[in-house]
Each structure stands twice: as C-alpha cells, then as structure tokens.
Amino acid sequence: MPTLKLRFPGGRYHATPWGHHVNEGLVEWPPSPWRLLRALVSCGFTSQGWNDVPTLASSLIEKLASVLPSYRLPEITAAHTRHYMPYIEGAKEKTTLVWDTFANIGDGEILVHWPCEINSDETVLFGNLARNLNYLGRSESWVEAELVPDASLSTNSFNAVPHCENERRDQRYEQISLMAAIPGEDYRTWRLEQMDIVLEPFKGKKETAKLKKDRDKAEKPYPLDLIACLTKDTSWWKGHRWSQPPGSQRVLYWRPSHSIEVTAPQMSQPKEIPSVEMMLLALTTPSGNKSALPSVTRTLPQAELFHRAIVGRAGNGQSVHCPELTGKDANSKALRDGHQHAHILPLDLDNDQHIDHILIYAGMGLGETAQRAISTLRRTWTKGGVGDIQLAVAGKGRLDDLRRLPDRIGTTIDSLMGADIGAHTWISLTPFVPPRFIKKSGKRNDLFSQVNAELSSRGLPNAAVSIIPWHSENAHRLRHCIRVRKRGAPPPQDVGYLLRLTFEETVHGPISLGYASHFGLGLFIAESGDP
Structure with missing residues (x-):
C-alpha cells in the first residue's frame, strides 16, 4: 500500500480549494486527492517523456483513484500576502487586488496513504514520479516527495481520514469537503449511460458528414476515461459547461479542528549585519556603453558626488551619525583615527580610462547604517552625461577578498593592494596634492616631508620619495585630473605631483595620501614587477 511523503522546502503550501475564489483567503488543507492525481499525471509528461499516458501509469492512477487516501498532517498556520496584479483592459493596463493565501508549514511533513495494492512495476513508476515532483498547488509551492516503505509506517497517527456512513466525531474534529476522482470503472459505467442519452437523437438516421460532426460534438464533453478527465484543464471543462471537472466527485473528510491556526503576525527580529572592511560597486550605463x-x-x-549621496541616505532626512562615512564623531568633530574612516576610491579596473567601479573601504569598518546606505544607492551621475549611471554591489567583506576577483579586472586590484607579501615600490595612480603649502625652507613643509608625515599618520613607515616627470609614459593622462573639491575646502595650492615611494620593507595597500585622499586623490599602486 503506497504512502507518499511531502515536504515543502519553502515552508509554504499554496492552493485554493475547489469552488472558491483566490480572494476568499482559504487554503485547501489537506491537498485534495484530485490535486495529487493530477500532479502525478503532469509530472509524467514533464519528467518521464510521455506523449500519452502509458498503460502502466494508467493502471497505477486508476488504482489510486479507486480508494480515498488518509493523511497525517502537521500543525500549520494560515497566512497571506496581498498585491496588485496587473491586467489589460482595452488599451489600458489596470490592477486588481489579489490575496495570496498559504499554509505556513515550516519543516513539517505530510504523509498520504492509499489503502490499495500496487505491483512492483507500479511502485517503481510511482517512486520516479514522486522524486520528480517539483511543486504541488500553485507553482510557488515547491515540494519534495518520496515514496515511503510500508514497513516503516504506522497508520494509527493519521489524523485526516475519509468520512464513513453514519460516522460521528467529537469537537476535536471538523468536517471538510475535498475533490476526489470517481473510480475508473464507475466513470466508464456512468459515461456509457450518458452516451445512451446524448446519442439517442442520432440513432436511426442516415450517416452524413454533418451527422458525424454533430455526434462528435455531442460526445466531446465526455472524456473517454478517467485518465483523459485528469488531463483536462480548467478552461476545457468550463468551456463545456461543467461546474466541476468530469470524473470528479465531492467527498467528506474529518480533520483535527485545530489543524489550521490563525495567529497574530509576529514582527521578525532584524538580523544584526556584521561590519565589513570594504564594499565594491560596479558602474554601468543603461545602454551598456562603457565610453x-x-x-x-x-x-x-x-567620489564627492557619491559620498554626498550615501551620507544623505544614511541620514534619511535626519541628522547623520555614521562616523565611518562622515569622518566626524557625535559632536561633529573630526575623528582622530589615523584615517580609519571611509575612503571612496573610483577605479578603472579594465584600463579603458573610464571609471567602472567604486571601492569604499574603512579601517574602522563599515557598519550596518553605512552598508545599507551604500547598497541601496542605485544610481549616480556625471557632468555632461546623457543619463543615469547605474550602481550595483559587486562584493563586500575584507580587503583581501578583493584578490579573488576575476583576472580581467583583478590585475588593477592586485596592484592597488600589492602582492600577498606586500611591495617595496609604489607609484601614483592619481596625483598627490600636498595638504599644506610647499616651502623651500623648513623640514616639515617641503614635499618629501609632507609625504612622510602623511605616511606616518596612517601607521606606515617613511619612504624615499622621488618625483615622476609629467612627460613620462602614461603620465600625460593624469595632467588633466580635477584636483579641487567642489564643496569642501580647496587645497593650499592647486598643484599635483606624480610620485614614486620606495620603502625599506614591504607594505600593503591601498595607500592614499594628501589632500582629498578620502576621495580618490593621492592613490598609489605597486610598481609592476615589485617585489
């Protein structure tokens, strides 16, 4: 005697009882015998390569249809969502409110037991159909099914059973109506009776093409057998003026009165989002045109435009307290954190001279507020641009996670980070703008001293500093870099330098120094071939 075990990976079972509208907010519980048989037949067509239902499958389905199954049901709660479904009326698109009611099953399992004997070939087929069953009810009602061996089963715990004649039960049970199949032999007998009535007007008349056509039309609403009934869809039997599928019948079942509970909605506790060291965003245009x-x-x-946008999102119309983005404490005073707050670094990872990614990293970590602000920003702009620039999170985590990027864009990241063991020599990727006036006299204010002071403030060792001439290879593209912030304070001098830093010991990047170093200026990469 076959028993089917059903588990719902999504924790939900979506199905509306026969004869009810979806917006009535009802759930068919348990799944009706008719629904189960139709699901098995459908699965045969989709997974077993059937063009027609084979003889073995017909025998299996008719045996299952000849009896009413019993169920072992888990306790569930009924819930629903509401949404507006679009539809077309004439030339206009309108919407209508739809209730999606479902049984919240969680990790509960349903057992369905048919009290009939099936042979070994039918058992194998039943097992194959069960393993390939993907959903039961509506398509979002994912299911995993398997055939349970008889030896491992006790039917005493089954709590949803067919009603028997003159049966009475106490208040612990309630009676419900389900749709089931008429036994195959009963359907054939009924159909023959109907054919005698339907074809009576055609008897004794001369056979003509019109007579044959009218007779076929009269026979069409009555499928040949139960298997044919199970394959007809709703539009077919409604088109032939059936009030329910041919070959089906209403049957009464007993189920526990508490089998469906309705509880007050519970607010889920938001999960704490762990801090991350960096987030990488990808930039693209709606047309995909990189130029x-x-x-x-x-x-x-x-970088400034992006920073202003994410700080605005972090505040959401209120005062902003997000020190990793603002660089300020609760009293709006600048952090003395050794530049541990966010650096916003626009990058060209595919080396086509266009910014295609933005790296945001903070030594102090990016908290939940910062991450939400960054991940929910969907677009930015550029001067002279045709339209929006779309943003998407490409990754987040530790800085070292960037090393796992694909080779086609990972080369620039590797040079930005340095090798695994670090690098001795670093060269400018964007111009270094001194944070103070350059003076010929004074040990603190010459160019080299300012560079080493910037390194020291970031916990990096001193370096030997040399200037790279502007006429050197690849330097001409940096000559036109914008070096003055639009909204922040201007630099003491609007002058930029390309530098080479040589350390006695290896250091790791990213290294960003000088004026507007938190907005992409003064960024260095490891020199090719180092170490």
Whole structure:
C-alpha cells in the first residue's frame, strides 16, 4: 500500500480549494486527492517523456483513484500576502487586488496513504514520479516527495481520514469537503449511460458528414476515461459547461479542528549585519556603453558626488551619525583615527580610462547604517552625461577578498593592494596634492616631508620619495585630473605631483595620501614587477 511523503522546502503550501475564489483567503488543507492525481499525471509528461499516458501509469492512477487516501498532517498556520496584479483592459493596463493565501508549514511533513495494492512495476513508476515532483498547488509551492516503505509506517497517527456512513466525531474534529476522482470503472459505467442519452437523437438516421460532426460534438464533453478527465484543464471543462471537472466527485473528510491556526503576525527580529572592511560597486550605463562612463580625470568629483549621496541616505532626512562615512564623531568633530574612516576610491579596473567601479573601504569598518546606505544607492551621475549611471554591489567583506576577483579586472586590484607579501615600490595612480603649502625652507613643509608625515599618520613607515616627470609614459593622462573639491575646502595650492615611494620593507595597500585622499586623490599602486 503506497504512502507518499511531502515536504515543502519553502515552508509554504499554496492552493485554493475547489469552488472558491483566490480572494476568499482559504487554503485547501489537506491537498485534495484530485490535486495529487493530477500532479502525478503532469509530472509524467514533464519528467518521464510521455506523449500519452502509458498503460502502466494508467493502471497505477486508476488504482489510486479507486480508494480515498488518509493523511497525517502537521500543525500549520494560515497566512497571506496581498498585491496588485496587473491586467489589460482595452488599451489600458489596470490592477486588481489579489490575496495570496498559504499554509505556513515550516519543516513539517505530510504523509498520504492509499489503502490499495500496487505491483512492483507500479511502485517503481510511482517512486520516479514522486522524486520528480517539483511543486504541488500553485507553482510557488515547491515540494519534495518520496515514496515511503510500508514497513516503516504506522497508520494509527493519521489524523485526516475519509468520512464513513453514519460516522460521528467529537469537537476535536471538523468536517471538510475535498475533490476526489470517481473510480475508473464507475466513470466508464456512468459515461456509457450518458452516451445512451446524448446519442439517442442520432440513432436511426442516415450517416452524413454533418451527422458525424454533430455526434462528435455531442460526445466531446465526455472524456473517454478517467485518465483523459485528469488531463483536462480548467478552461476545457468550463468551456463545456461543467461546474466541476468530469470524473470528479465531492467527498467528506474529518480533520483535527485545530489543524489550521490563525495567529497574530509576529514582527521578525532584524538580523544584526556584521561590519565589513570594504564594499565594491560596479558602474554601468543603461545602454551598456562603457565610453559613457566618467573619465578617470573626474575621480575627485565622482567620489564627492557619491559620498554626498550615501551620507544623505544614511541620514534619511535626519541628522547623520555614521562616523565611518562622515569622518566626524557625535559632536561633529573630526575623528582622530589615523584615517580609519571611509575612503571612496573610483577605479578603472579594465584600463579603458573610464571609471567602472567604486571601492569604499574603512579601517574602522563599515557598519550596518553605512552598508545599507551604500547598497541601496542605485544610481549616480556625471557632468555632461546623457543619463543615469547605474550602481550595483559587486562584493563586500575584507580587503583581501578583493584578490579573488576575476583576472580581467583583478590585475588593477592586485596592484592597488600589492602582492600577498606586500611591495617595496609604489607609484601614483592619481596625483598627490600636498595638504599644506610647499616651502623651500623648513623640514616639515617641503614635499618629501609632507609625504612622510602623511605616511606616518596612517601607521606606515617613511619612504624615499622621488618625483615622476609629467612627460613620462602614461603620465600625460593624469595632467588633466580635477584636483579641487567642489564643496569642501580647496587645497593650499592647486598643484599635483606624480610620485614614486620606495620603502625599506614591504607594505600593503591601498595607500592614499594628501589632500582629498578620502576621495580618490593621492592613490598609489605597486610598481609592476615589485617585489
């Protein structure tokens, strides 16, 4: 005697009882015998390569249809969601409110037991159909099914059973109506009776093409057998004026009165989002045209624009307290954190001279507020751009996680980070703008001293500093980089340098120094071939 075990990976079972509208908010519980048989037949067509139902499958289905199954049901709660479904009326698109009611099953399991004997070939087929069953009810009602061996089963715990004649039960049970199949032999007998009535007007008449056509039309609403009934869809039997599928019948079942509970909605506790060291965003245009992305010369204004947008999102119309983004404490005073708050670094990872990614990293970590602000920002702009620039999170985590990027974009990241063991020599990727006036006299204010002071403030050792001439290879593209912030304080001098830093010991990146170093200026990469 076959028993089917059903588990719902999504924790939900979606199905509306026969004869009810979806917006009545009812759940068919348990799944009706008719629904189960139709699901098995459908699965045969989709997974077993049937063009027609084979003889073995017909025998299996008719045996299952000849009896009413019993169920072992878990306790569930009924719930629903509401949404507006679009539909077309004439030339206009309108919406209508739809209730999606479902049984919240969680990790509960349903057992369905048919009290009939099936042979070994039918058992194998039943097992194959069960393993390939993907959903039961509506398509979002995912299911995993398997055939349970008889030896491992006790039917005493089954709590939803067919009603028997003159049966009475106490208040612990309630009676419900389910749709089931008429036994195959009963259907054939009934159909023959109907055919005698339907075809009576055609008897004794001369056979003509019109007579044959009218007779076929009269026979069409009566499928040949039960298997044919199970394959007819709703539009077919409604089109032939059936009030329910041919070959089906209403049957009464007893189920526990508490089998469906309705509880007050519970507010889920938001999960704490762990801090991350960096987030990487990808930039693209709606058309996919990379040449429409901002030029690398606009590194500073793009970083400023992005920073203003995420700080606004972090505040959400209120005062902002997100020190890793603002660089300020609760009293709006600048952090003395050794530049541990966020650096916003626009990057050109595919080396086409257009900004295609933005790296946001903070030594102090990006908290929940910062992450939400960054991940929910969907677009930015650029001066002279045709339209929006779309943003999407490409990754987040530790800085070292960036090393796992694909080779086609990971090369620039590797040079930005340095090798696994670090690098001795670093060269400018964007111009270094001194944070103070350059003076010929004074040990603290010459160019080299300012660079080493910036390194020291970030916990890095001193380096030997040399200037790279502007006429050197690849330096000409940096000549036109914007070096003055639009909204922040201007630099003491609007002058940029390309530098080479040589350390006695290896150091790791990213290294970003000088004026507007938190907005992409003064960024260095490891020199090719180092170490």
